[in-house]
Amino acid sequence: MLNFKIYGTASNPKYGVLFHIYGLIFIILSSGIGTILPILLKNKSFFSVKSPLFNSLKMFGTGVIVTVAFVHMLSPADKMLSGDDAPEFFRENYDAFSGVFAVTGIIVAHGIQLLLKEFFKNQNKNHIHNEHNEYTSKTNIIVHNGSNSTESDSLLSSSGTVSYNYNTYSNNKDDYDEVNHEGCGHEALLLVSHKQMVSYLLEIGISLHSVLIGFAFGTNFDDDINYLLIALMIHQFFEGIALSTIFIEAKFKNMIAPILMVIFYSITMPLGGVGGLLIYSINSSNTTIMTSIQGILDSIAAGLLIYDSLVNILSHYTSSKHWDETGKYSKIVQIFSFYLGCVCMALIGIWA
Structure with a gap:
C-alpha cells in the first residue's frame, strides 16, 4: 500500500x-x-x-x-x-x-x-556513399568550348575545363551543410533526413x-x-x-x-x-x-x-x-x- x-x-x-x-x-x-x-x-x-x-x-x-x-x-x-x-x-x-x-x-x-x-x-558513411553515387549520376557535366554551353546556370571555367552544376541535385540549398568548394564538396553533404x-x-x-x-x-x-x-x-x-x-x-x-x-x-x-x-x-x-x-x-x-x-x-x-x-x-x-x-x-x- x-x-x-x-x-x-x-x-x-x-x-x-x-x-x-x-x-x-x-x-x-x-x-x-x-x-x-x-x-x-x-x-x-x-x-x-x-x-x-x-x-x-x-x-x-x-x-x-x-x-x-x-x-x-x-x-x-x-x-x-x-x-x-x-x-x-x-x-x-x-x-x-x-x-x-x-x-x-x-x-x-x-x-x-x-x-x-x-x-x-x-x-x-552509408549516406555519403549513397548520396555521392546518386549525386554524381545527377550532376550535369558541361564542357565549355568557346562560347557554346548547354545550360545557362552551369558553373563554367574560363579555360575550357569540365565544370559541375551542383544546383541540379536539389532545389533547396538548405538541405545540405556548407559545401567545400575545393574539390571535396560531396563529402560535406548531409541530408536533412539524416x-x-x-x-x-x-x-x-x-x-x-x-x-x-x-x-x-x-x-x-x-x-x-x-x-x-x-x-x-x-x-x-x-x-x-x-x-x-x-x-x-x-x-x-x-x-x-x-x-x-x-x-x-x-x-x-x-x-x-x-x-x-x-x-x-x-x-x-x-x-x-x-x-x-x-x-x-x-x-x-x-x-x-x-x-x-x-x-x-x-x-x-x-x-x-x-x-x-x-x-x-x-x-x-x-x-x-x-x-x-x-x-x-x-x-x-x-x-x-
Whole structure:
C-alpha cells in the first residue's frame, strides 16, 4: 500500500511529496521554456546560441550543475552509504561506494554517447556513399568550348575545363551543410533526413539519463533537495535549448516533430521523479533500503551530471571553433560566469 507523506516526514517535515509535485511542475516548465525559447528567438541576435549573453548564462548554469553534483549530491550520498542506516556491506566491507556509483554514472553517460556516435558515424558513411553515387549520376557535366554551353546556370571555367552544376541535385540549398568548394564538396553533404534521425537519437540519449536523474529527485527527501531542484531546472533548461537547436537545424517540414520533442523532453525527468516517489512510498518504512536506494541513485545521478556538464557542455564548448573565434573579453566574462556559478552553489552549501 502506498504511504505518501504529503507535507514531509518525521525527520524532515519541510520537503514532502507536495514539494516534489511542485518541483516536478517547475521542471516541466523549465524544460518546456528551454526547448521553446530557441524556436521563438531563433531570429533574435541578442539571444542566439552564439551571443555572449546566451553563452554566459550557459556557463553560469554549468558551474551550478557541477557544484551541485559534487557538493549537494555526491557528498551526502557518501554519508548515506557509509552511515549507520546503510547496509553492513556498504559500511564495513567497502566505504567508497558513492565514488564507485558516481563513476558508474559517468561510464553510462559516456557509453550512451559512444554508441550514438558510432551509430551516427556508420549511418553517415552509408549516406555519403549513397548520396555521392546518386549525386554524381545527377550532376550535369558541361564542357565549355568557346562560347557554346548547354545550360545557362552551369558553373563554367574560363579555360575550357569540365565544370559541375551542383544546383541540379536539389532545389533547396538548405538541405545540405556548407559545401567545400575545393574539390571535396560531396563529402560535406548531409541530408536533412539524416539530421532528423540524429535529432531523434540525441533525444533518446538525453531522455535516458533524465529519467534516472528524475528517480534520484523522487527518492530524495533531504534538506539539500531545494538546491538539487534548482540545479535540475537549470540543467533541463540549457539541455532543452541544446536539443531544440538540433531540431531547428534538422529543418522538419511540419511542426509535429518539434512539438512532440518539446512534450517528450519536458515529461521524461518528471516521469522518473514520479517513479522515484512510488519507490519511496513503498519502502519508506524500511530505512536501510531507502538509504541505499537514495545513496545509489544520488551517486549515479551525480556522475551523470558531472560528465554531462564538464564533457558535453564545458569541454565541448571551450574546444569549439566558435570559442576560438570569440573575443578575449567575452571569453573572460564567460569563464568568470562559470566560476561564479561554482562559487555561488558552494556558498549555498553552507546553509544546505
